[in-house]
Amino acid sequence: MKHGFRIFDSHTHIGTARHSGRSYSADELLRDMDRYGIDRSLVIPFPVVESVREAHELIGRAVLAHPDRLSGSACIHPYIPEPEFRDEVRRCREVYGFRALKLQPQYHGLNPFSKASNFLFEAALENKMAVVCHTGSGLPFSLPSLLMMPARRYPELTIIAAHCGGAMFVHDAMLAAVFCPNIVLELSSLMPNSVLEVLAEVPADRLMIGSDLPENLDVEMGKILTLPVADEQKKWILGATACRVFDGACA
Numbered sequence: 001m002k003h004g005f006r007i008f009d010s011h012t013h014i015g016t017a018r019h020s021g022r023s024y025s026a027d028e029l030l031r032d033m034d035r036y037g038i039d040r041s042l043v044i045p046f047p048v049v050e051s052v053r054e055a056h057e058l059i060g061r062a063v064l065a066h067p068d069r070l071s072g073s074a075c076i077h078p079y080i081p082e083p084e085f086r087d088e089v090r091r092c093r094e095v096y097g098f099r100a101l102k103l104q105p106q107y108h109g110l111n112p113f114s115k116a117s118n119f120l121f122e123a124a125l126e127n128k129m130a131v132v133c134h135t136g137s138g139l140p141f142s143l144p145s146l147l148m149m150p151a152r153r154y155p156e157l158t159i160i161a162a163h164c165g166g167a168m169f170v171h172d173a174m175l176a177a178v179f180c181p182n183i184v185l186e187l188s189s190l191m192p193n194s195v196l197e198v199l200a201e202v203p204a205d206r207l208m209i210g211s212d213l214p215e216n217l218d219v220e221m222g223k224i225l226t227l228p229v230a231d232e233q234k235k236w237i238l239g240a241t242a243c244r245v246f247d248g249a250c251a
């Protein structure tokens with residue numbers, strides 16, 4: 001709780017990242033959450049890891065040990081055999097109660113627009129997960145508007161555009177959200193002026209905060225807390241949207 005708001009950080013990672021060399025533990029995450037007054041975090045594997053299964057087990061153990069603070073997300077390289085992909089998504093849901101499935105087109109090379117990616121969105125839907133998709137850096141497959149195709153194919157599925165397209169493609173992300181009511185925008189890396197532009201077109205109950213990395217926590221939380229908008233809008237962005245999207249995570 002910070003300044004009277006319940007805070008749900010919808011974008012964090014623990015584990016060891018092969019692409020960046022970064023390492024961050026569950027204990028460090030919980031320590032930083034306490035420091036910044038964050039009530040709950042969605043914890044996602046880094047996009048490139050030594051073992052996906054071990055990355056899920058690390059997050060799963062943390063989620064089971066701290067069910068009141070952490071929710072889990074799976075992240076699986078999509079070009080493994082499809083039955084293995086589907087089995088691992090199901091295992092994450094059944095064993096650890098994960099609430100989301102992450103696609104990282106920058107490192108996974110999967111085009112969300114293509115029917116060839118249907119299996120990923122179907123696996124999420126079958127396991128009552130939302131899909132979190134990185135957007136922004138890593139074109140062309142990380143263009144936010146590509147998410148409009150799966151959003152239209154699977155209207156019951158919630159798709160989160162992580163980073164809201166970044167500074168360069170924020171309007172592309174806004175278009176996707178305006179035309180697809182099941183697309184939600186996660187605002188990490190946007191400057192406050194861009195967040196206000198987004199809020200002018202997309203309701204606050206489809207926007208959510210995310211830090212991505214611990215160094216960003218102060219800035220990402222502060223930029224929403226200090227926005228010149230109504231507390232009701234801040235309430236949704238800071239936590240209520242994520243509670244709704246990651247169904248049951250805040251029960």
Ligand SMILES: [Zn+2]
Pocket residue numbers: 011013212
């Ligand atoms: Zn991330």
